[in-house]
Amino acid sequence: QINVFCGIELDSLSERPDLDFDYIIASVHNLIFDGNIFAVDLSPKRQCEIINAYCGGSKNDFAAKYFDRVVSHVEKIRPDIVGHFDLITKYSLMEESDSDYIDIALEALRETAKYCRIFEVNTGAMARGLRTTPYPAEFLLRELLKLNCDIVITSDAHYPDKLDFAFDDTALYLKKIGFTSALRLTNNGFVSDEL
Numbered sequence: 001q002i003n004v005f006c007g008i009e010l011d012s013l014s015e016r017p018d019l020d021f022d023y024i025i026a027s028v029h030n031l032i033f034d035g036n037i038f039a040v041d042l043s044p045k046r047q048c049e050i051i052n053a054y055c056g057g058s059k060n061d062f063a064a065k066y067f068d069r070v071v072s073h074v075e076k077i078r079p080d081i082v083g084h085f086d087l088i089t090k091y092s093l094m095e096e097s098d099s100d101y102i103d104i105a106l107e108a109l110r111e112t113a114k115y116c117r118i119f120e121v122n123t124g125a126m127a128r129g130l131r132t133t134p135y136p137a138e139f140l141l142r143e144l145l146k147l148n149c150d151i152v153i154t155s156d157a158h159y160p161d162k163l164d165f166a167f168d169d170t171a172l173y174l175k176k177i178g179f180t181s182a183l184r185l186t187n188n189g190f191v192s193d194e195l
């Protein structure tokens with residue numbers, strides 16, 4: 001038996017609904033260029049097309065535009081949870097060890113944390129065989145620890161058999177980084193569970 005809550009993943013193209021959800025996750029899946037909407041996580045090919053056509057071939061410029069949108073979206077709607085913060089790493093095209101990329105992502109994380117203190121640790125790309133670790137990247141998780149932000153482990157499951165994908169492995173991974181607990185939603189709000 002489980003409790004089922006009514007939540008919504010609110011994309012940056014949507015306004016905050018005037019409805020009573022149990023929780024709202026804020027996430028960014030799209031960027032807008034020349035009035036056209038482009039999904040950032042549709043495929044590696046689409047990411048490359050966006051980078052080449054609208055970011056001068058610069059992956060870091062693409063990352064900056066994406067993270068700027070994340071910050072502004074979270075600031076605007078003040079969600080309960082920030083979803084898959086670094087979704088653009090889904091296809092491993094970002095140079096995550098590049099110091100400029102790291103600076104861009106860290107600055108955005110610090111700004112985002114001013115408006116929401118709970119971040120999703122998302123195993124969705126792992127379930128699809130695209131990543132071996134969850135979002136966000138380890139260096140971002142370490143920064144969340146420094147910022148005293150909370151985390152919630154989610155699967156971003158699109159299928160019932162993936163509802164708790166890699167949760168045990170993710171808990172161990174988070175413990176190695178330094179986390180001691182994760183939040184869980186209950187009838188009385190979020191509670192902290194020991195990892």
